[in-house]
Amino acid sequence: GENVEQHPSTLSVQEGDSAVIKCTYSDSASNYFPWYKQELGKRPQLIIDIRSNVGEKKDQRIAVTLNKTAKHFSLHITETQPEDSAVYFCAARWGAGSYQLTFGKGTKLSVIP
Amino acid sequence: DGGITQSPKYLFRKEGQNVTLSCEQNLNHDAMYWYRQDPGQGLRLIYYSQIVNDFQKGDIAEGYSVSREKKESFPLTVTSAQKNPTAFYLCASSSYGTEVYEQYFGPGTRLTVT
Secondary structure (H helix, E strand, C coil): CCEEEEEEEEEEEEECCCCEEEEEEEEEEEEEEEEEEEEECCCCCEEEEECCCCCEEEEEEEEEEEECCEEEEEEEECCCCHHCCCEEECCCCCCCCCCEEEECCCCEEEEEC | CCCEEEEEEEEEEEECCCEEEEEEEECCCCCEEEEEEEECCCCEEEEEEECCCCECCCCCCCCEEEEECCCCECCECCCCCCCCCCEEEEEECCCCCCCCCCCCCCEEEEEEEE
8 A cells, every 4th residue: 555654743933934744655656635624533534636647726815735746645725724623634545546645744734813 | 515425423332242333425436445543554445346236355354244235325343353444435436437536534433342
């Protein structure tokens, strides 16, 4: 299967600053990389995803970048707000034809007002 | 929060007992998944099913069993063989086709075994 490493495990930023979370994956055939946000006591929810035929994708204050050669992808949150505080998980698809995802261990983001 | 439900929210069992966690979805999704979430460990795949009457082991299937008799339902049984069953269990579902689709998660069941 796939192996996904996620860093950092915890991240504290001041409100208004940017936050960056990085992930690496092992299977060069992986072609789908979603990011999930899990607020305390809630279910994980997809916030953005990227497929391997693009290098960057943006949605308002969040963006994801993908470097296929280096096998890493990153989540960027700009102008952070207290409601961005949550645990963020990256994930990678098992190879190119499966439906299973392997998740990173998560990053707990705290936005300090 | 509709679409995929899990019950109960909290479950307490004595060691040595089997327990079944419920997962139901009305999203007409073909694929369903069970994950286990432990602090600092992320989400680990236990079992998945792409179609009725078929399921596959994930990374940590030992001590667990599943069934998929109906498209809408994918119950997970935590058996007494599972050495550390206390955890938060998440069920998910997704569409199935040539593309990969978003996985939608249920609200989870927190199982405590003493």
